[in-house]
Amino acid sequence: MESRNDTAISEFLLQGLTENPELQILIFSLFLSMYLVTILGNMLIILDISSDPHLHTPMYFFLCSLLFNDICFITSTIPKMLLNIQTQDQSITYTGCLSQVCFVIDFVVLVNFLLAVMAYDLYVAICHPLSYTTIMTPTVCVLLLLISLSIGIVDALFNTLMLLRLSFCTALEIPTFFCENGLF
Template sequence: MESENQMDTREFLLLGLSHDPQLQLVLFGLFLSMYLVTVLGNLLIILTVRSDPHLHTPVYFFLCNPSFTDISFISTTVPKMLMNIQRQSKTISYAGCLTQVCFVLCFAGIENFLLAAMSYDGYVAICHWLSYSVIMNPHLCVLIILLSLSIHIVDALLHNLMVLRLSFCTDLEIPYFFCELDQVIKLSCSATLINNILFYLVSGILGGVPLLGIIYSYIKIVSSVLRMSSAGGRHKAFSTCVSHISVVSLFYGMCFGVYISSAVTDSSTNSAAASVIYTVVPPLLNLFIYSLRNRDMKEALRNLIIKLLFCGLYHLLCAWTSSKSQCAGTLGKPQFLYYGD
């Protein structure tokens, strides 16, 4: 009888945020705007850091990686949602669903790991500032990124392999607008005890260890800052950590809030809204937190935008005066773009 109830799984249904057709156009415009702002804004941060030699430091190296991770994370979920709205469809293929599960796990884990790495960078900068350049050397920074990437790729592939052993029956409806591992496991009509144990065990380790590292780093930072005799030094030290503390609070606060709300309510509407909170909102807010709370970043962004506008206006002037050959010779290597050289 069990084999008769099972079916060859071809696709899942992503219920999304609303069943009202009149709201679909509003949701499409809203999420498209949020997606474009997040992607273009984070690309601008990456370009700014790479183009300004004054920002070629470990802290901005780690800042570029969360920006890239945010772009990748939101690109894993939102484009499929926009495509479904445009096609007036809620389906996603079995392979597409597992691909989303894999990338969501991978990029969310990397984001968590990078937050811990940035807190360690702040700890070394404040508590061991005389040895900062020795401890936070380029090799260590690259090693941290590669280690994080390797761990979470293996983790995502392991979970996907465990899902492949499951059988799925009818009612393959996911209350989110993307495929999330916990929701996919709940749809299985097979025994899921091993999947659940693995999910919560690995999530506890890979989520808890970085969180403990962040807490330990800030305990050391606070104790070190409080021992400073200069009020100006204490203010400067705390101000350097404000952006990171804001992002950490946003990331963990929303993750905990989502899972607590999912545990206490079975409403699909609330679940869909919660999924938006921790997949779309953080990458968007991180962009403004990192760019608006950092004086060096704001100055570098301003300089880059001015230079890009100047470059664009100069090319327009060349085209307008029909002296392209002379302008091409002049702009063969636009020296004004190499800030700080």
Template sequence: MKTTNQTSVSEFTLLGLTDDPEMQPLIFSLFLSMYMVTIVGNLLIILAVSSDSHLHTPMYFFLSGLSFTDIFISTTTIPKMLMNIQVQTHNITYTGCLSQVCFVLIFGGLESCVLAVMAYDRYVAICHPLRYTVIMNPCFCRLLILLSILITTANALLHSLMLLRLSFCRDLEIPHFFCELVQVMKMACSDTFVNNLLIYTVTSVFAGVPLSGIIFSYIQIISSILRIPTVGGRYKAFSTCGSHLSVVSLFYGTAFGVYMSSAVTDSSTKNIVASMMYIVVPQMLNPFIYSLRNKEMKGALCHLILRL
């Protein structure tokens, strides 16, 4: 197949979920509903935390950061797909595609880091309660979020710059509803060995370190909870971690599902569905998980809605 230099590439084609015209209105309605629920739900979480002084604690500060991340990662992918369905086109510019790759990596990585930071916060609260306010002071909390942003941005820029060195073929059809890094690399005609090596190396470190931190934190948390003499005390201690543990399971479970499905099958439909479960569904469900399982959050949301 004849190749062209990457500087002459003007646009890619996103094939989306299906090419059946009769299915397009259904897909548009489904994704628009999911996007609106994601935006409204996460905005309510942010407003509830900022308006209730009782929620001005490290745990809810990190929860607000998670909600911001969910809003941005959904906005990076879904609106472009909805616009393509509405105007009956599948095109995305070369610059737009690389930008989408970069922002998905930034906010996807940031979500992983924020979940790890939240696990550390719960570890300090349960295992070192007397030193909690000293360790998790506002300055340290902001520093953790800032470091997470810097690390994820550096990682995303590294992968995006490595994409710029590739030459692409003529048939630039991406079997996806957004520009995913691996799918874009499959369109390249030049050697992608360095890119693939970088993906496996950085992803192993980048996903492994936060996940290891979460696992270590929960091993310590469970160990401390089991030493609590009363059943009521154990339940109260573990209930503060229930929502976070549910979100972690949802996020990492769907993320591993994406990579497992891409490893076992080449089916583009299955890969798209797996990616949707990773990039769309957790962001929509996170506000429900935290609001339904948390009495303080439910109270703050009720007060906010009544005020509005």
């Protein structure tokens, strides 16, 4: 007999950081300003690297990838939290929660692999400086990025599919402001 999830829930409740209305205004302002500064700062660095031909090297290619990953990561969690504070509605749908878990895992795994690829790039630059340009070609850089992204997507989908097998019949409250794999 096949095991399957018979859960008939439609949403979870994100508890957030506090229930105090005065603190929620402060938290909303703080997180909104940090979100906007992060998006703007990362986009400015990406535009600066893109506009200067001297910075079109593997190190800056991976740095741009890391910055874009940072933008995607915070965009997968913070806007929902800001919306929940603004509307005073702490709910998130079951599929929304699973999607958020999938994206968070994907971006966390991707950042780890990007840091490893950046370390490899630095290793090649230091240990093989004369053959650096033949080892770290643009094709190799794109291939390393795509492998990292593929591993992140496969890991995120695997973990999310494993969450589908769980049943959620008791407490449907999540004690933070976003859905995370470890909370289930």
